[in-house]
Amino acid sequence: MVGPHGGNVKELTELYQLSEQSIIDFSANINPLGVSKKLKEEINNKFDQVLHYPDLRYKELKNLIAKHHEVKSEEIFLGNGAAEAIYALASALDSEKVLVLAPTFSEYEDAFAHKLTDIRYFKTESTDFSVNMDDLISAIKQENVDTICLCNPNNPTGKLIEKKEIKRLLAYCDEHNIRLIVDEAFMDFLPKEESLTSELAENQHLFIIRSLTKIFAIPGLRLGYLLTSNESVMIKLNQRAIPWRINCFAEIAGKVSLEDEEYLKESLSYIETERKFLEENLKKISDITLFSSTVNFIFFNCSKYSYLQKDLLEKGILIRDCSNYQGLSDYYFRIAVRSHAENEVLVKVFEEYFYGENNS
Ligand SMILES: Cc1ncc(COP(=O)(O)O)c(C=O)c1O
Numbered sequence: 001m002v003g004p005h006g007g008n009v010k011e012l013t014e015l016y017q018l019s020e021q022s023i024i025d026f027s028a029n030i031n032p033l034g035v036s037k038k039l040k041e042e043i044n045n046k047f048d049q050v051l052h053y054p055d056l057r058y059k060e061l062k063n064l065i066a067k068h069h070e071v072k073s074e075e076i077f078l079g080n081g082a083a084e085a086i087y088a089l090a091s092a093l094d095s096e097k098v099l100v101l102a103p104t105f106s107e108y109e110d111a112f113a114h115k116l117t118d119i120r121y122f123k124t125e126s127t128d129f130s131v132n133m134d135d136l137i138s139a140i141k142q143e144n145v146d147t148i149c150l151c152n153p154n155n156p157t158g159k160l161i162e163k164k165e166i167k168r169l170l171a172y173c174d175e176h177n178i179r180l181i182v183d184e185a186f187m188d189f190l191p192k193e194e195s196l197t198s199e200l201a202e203n204q205h206l207f208i209i210r211s212l213t214k215i216f217a218i219p220g221l222r223l224g225y226l227l228t229s230n231e232s233v234m235i236k237l238n239q240r241a242i243p244w245r246i247n248c249f250a251e252i253a254g255k256v257s258l259e260d261e262e263y264l265k266e267s268l269s270y271i272e273t274e275r276k277f278l279e280e281n282l283k284k285i286s287d288i289t290l291f292s293s294t295v296n297f298i299f300f301n302c303s304k305y306s307y308l309q310k311d312l313l314e315k316g317i318l319i320r321d322c323s324n325y326q327g328l329s330d331y332y333f334r335i336a337v338r339s340h341a342e343n344e345v346l347v348k349v350f351e352e353y354f355y356g357e358n359n360s
Pocket of ligand 1: 082105151155186222
């Protein structure tokens with residue numbers, strides 16, 4: 001069994017005895033523009049900061065995040081990647097019964113499972129992976145859960161719950177004393193207005209997880225955070241937090257990147273063009289059913305070839321096999337939007353595979 005996430009080129013190439021260098025990784029959803037020039041320069045120029053401990057309070061970084069989302073700096077809990085913030089939150093909450101959207105990013109079920117919490121699933125396969133809010137609210141009532149976890153936009157489906165609808169859920173949670181954890185790791189790929197951060201101050205039941213990994217292409221640096229106006233949970237999080245857990249380069253990355261409007265604008269426009277390029281070409285392949293996406297990756301079903309990942313890996317393309325997501329069968333896959341040249345390679349490999357020897 002290979003690791004549970006995308007981006008595990010090393011592990012898969014070792015397993016199938018292939019050369020790592022010959023593979024284009026479409027399995028991890030990282031901004032195809034890569035690390036910005038500004039960030040590379042800043043890290044090079046400030047390399048000597050490695051000689052010092054970071055500011056224990058991370059005051060400047062928190063102030064910048066606060067400005068970026070128009071929240072208070074006391075409402076921010078930094079994580080060594082969003083993953084750390086997810087585990088810290090699960091451990092600080094005394095949740096007994098959690099409802100998790102299925103399929104979704106698996107660390108939610110894992111983080112709560114560590115605490116032996118009862119986990120229930122709300123499956124979306126029958127609705128094209130869109131969330132029907134009335135059905136979700138009925139499931140919450142029926143299961144009588146105290147916490148809900150969902151990703152918006154969702155990974156791996158790429159589906160967005162519109163602001164109006166998610167606010168309806170938030171109002172329900174507020175009224176019934178239910179915690180709502182909304183993971184916005186991919187929200188930076190959409191207009192800012194879609195985010196629930198505007199609701200934070202008014203709602204103690206809301207917990208928002210953000211990551212800088214995806215949009216700023218820094219999965220190796222690790223930086224994410226949790227936003228909440230719930231003071232008692234924030235006190236617990238801070239009491240248990242490991243000091244200096246954000247290294248100086250991640251701190252620099254946060255400060256430089258959040259202010260880099262130009263890079264953000266360029267990224268969104270590039271990704272939209274390339275996503276359309278991939279969608280237009282792949283939808284011509286009759287064995288594939290694409291699900292509309294709002295972000296930097298595309299989710300699809302390929303009902304004939306459950307071994308698609310291995311076959312394509314042998315042709316130099318690594319895609320994400322999504323069969324290990326809760327609520328999915330063996331025939332679901334995900335690809336990231338990459339550079340135009342790389343996307344062209346993917347389209348060519350797909351065309352050869354589906355129209356070539358496998359279909360002859
Ligand atoms: C929805 C979602 N949240 C959080 C994460 C983890 O992000 P980070 O790299 O910041 O830990 C991922 C990573 O794939 C993700 O897909």
